[in-house]
Amino acid sequence: MLRAALKGLAAIGLLGLLVFGGFWTYYFVILPRDLPVPDLTVELTPQRVARGDYLANAVFGCMYCHSERDWDLFGAPIKPGTLGKGGEVFDAKVGVSGKITSGNITPYGIGDWSDGEIYRAIINGLHKDGYAMFPIMPFDVYLYLEPEDIYSIIAYLRTLDPVPGGPYPGRELSPIMTFVANSRVLPAAPWQIDKSDPVARGEYLAVIAGCRFCHTPADERMQPYEDMRLGGGLGMFANGKKVYSANISADNESGIGKWSERDFIERFKAYTDRRIPVADIGYQTQHAWTEYARLSETDLADIYAYLMAQPPVSNFVSPTGQ
Ligand code: HEC
Ligand code: HEC
Structure with a gap:
């Protein structure tokens, strides 16, 4: 009896270990998905730059998160001269159990990223260096973006003043956060909407x-x-x-x-x-x-x-x- 029970327990233990090991390997070793960098050259047209300015500032909040903000003013507007400089820290003070800093997205910071690398960072959340970024940056909804909107944002980012700042000190992610980041790297799924509605x-x-x-x-x-x-x-x-x-x-x-x-x-x-x-x-x-x-x-x-x-x-x- 006892031996059978022990055997059973051992089997369950082993199974648990296998399942756990399987999950662990999947989420930490196999993930994030290795999504390719699209082969892309975004032509800078005035229309695209203007639209990108509107989208990145008024709609998607890119600039809001990637600039210094004046927290003494209501709504914390962007501090003049810091547009795109990054350096906003997300840590325990905002309820994050680690430390993540938004990077410099002016040409000073990402001037050496290809258009395809920026594109992939926006919609898939993969950094140029291949690691999964933490979805404070909401790439898990940007994957719905229409490609033309992303081209416009890239065109606009290329025209920003190169504001010095960064690279900012290393990220600190708890295992759970790494798990979340790795599992949110998904292929693009542009949202087909009925534009007449x-x-x-x-x-x-x-x-x-x-x-x-x-x-x-x-x-x-x-x-x-x-x-x-x-x-x-x-x-x-x-x-x-x-x-x-x-x-x-x-x-x-x-x-x-x-x-x-x-x-x-x-x-x-x-x-x-x-x-x-x-x-x-x-x-x-x-x-x-x-x-x-x-x-x-x-x-x-x-x-x-x-x-x-x-x-x-x-x-x-x-x-x-x-
Ligand atoms: C980062 C979080 C955040 C996002 C994103 C956000 N809001 Fe808000 N919103 C708030 C908070 C917090 C308040 C309450 C405090 C205040 O008045 O600012 C608020 C207040 C409001 C109010 C005022 C309502 C009232 O009764 O006075 C409106 C309207 C509103 N939001 C609409 C929107 C719309 C539309 C969007 C998208 C374009 C949006 N919000 C995006 C956090 C957010
Ligand atoms: C809610 C805040 C937030 C918004 C909105 C946001 N980002 Fe980010 N972004 C971040 C953070 C935080 C990181 C760093 C993530 C990490 O290291 O895990 C980041 C990383 C990046 C990177 C990689 C470079 C770097 O190291 O920071 C690029 C490029 C980028 N964002 C562009 C954009 C663009 C373009 C938009 C708008 C379409 C946008 N972001 C919107 C917070 C934001």
Whole structure:
């Protein structure tokens, strides 16, 4: 009896070890996927540079994360003279159990990267040196981007002033973080949207600009509660203090259901060229008000159309959680 039980246990142990070993090898040795560097030469046209400027600053937040920000001003606008310089640190202060620094994406930092290497970094999250970057940089949604949008961003990055800065000191990732980073390296999956449908256009923007991610509450593993989508209340750190995202669902009482399209657009445009001290507002935010103020009225109208077409979620939140 005992021998049989022990044998059984040993077998289970061995099986466990094999399964564990298998997972370990898969996630740490086989992954990340070795996705090829596309053979690519992006022609710099004025149209592309202008579109890339708009996308990288107003829509996708590239510049917001890859510059120094003035945390004394509401929405932490980019400090003049640091555009693309990188150096934003993501560590315990913002709830990350390691340390990752955004790199210099001006020609000073990535001037020697090929267009294909930049392309692969944006959509697949693979660094020039082949390792998986940590998905604070949301390449796991950039994989939906249309290639032309990525070409525009690359064209724009090539025109930035080469601001000195970096390379920044080494990354510190816990094993779990390496696991997450390695498993998020995925092939591109450009989102085919019906361009004649404002709701579809708005959804594309809301996903890629991060609106839906930040405005949906999530569990501690950052898995969103889909039945609360757009209902706000996701806690995050802004300059060391917790701030909670607003309910931007169509709910009349706790969300923005009573806002007209005009109200919505005006709310964003109100921050154009404004520098408001945090003390005047009473809290700091992660919502990039100064950058989003540049969103075009048509893009804002599309996002609004998408928000209003989703089920309303009743959830009362205040930015400071009180
Ligand atoms: C939410 C913050 C965030 C956003 C938004 C973001 N990035 Fe990043 N990016 C990072 C961080 C952090 C790293 C470093 C990741 C690592 O080392 O694991 C990084 C790395 C990179 C790199 C590799 C060079 C380097 O070492 O930093 C490139 C190139 C890059 N990002 C370009 C972009 C572009 C282009 C966009 C917009 C389409 C973008 N990023 C949006 C945070 C961000
Ligand atoms: C990095 C996280 C983050 C992202 C990305 C983000 N937001 Fe926010 N948003 C917040 C937080 C936090 C607040 C609450 C504090 C404040 O007012 O800034 C907020 C506030 C708002 C408000 C104010 C609501 C009210 O009741 O006053 C609106 C509207 C809004 N966001 C819409 C959007 C849209 C649309 C997008 C995408 C273009 C977006 N947000 C992207 C975090 C984010």
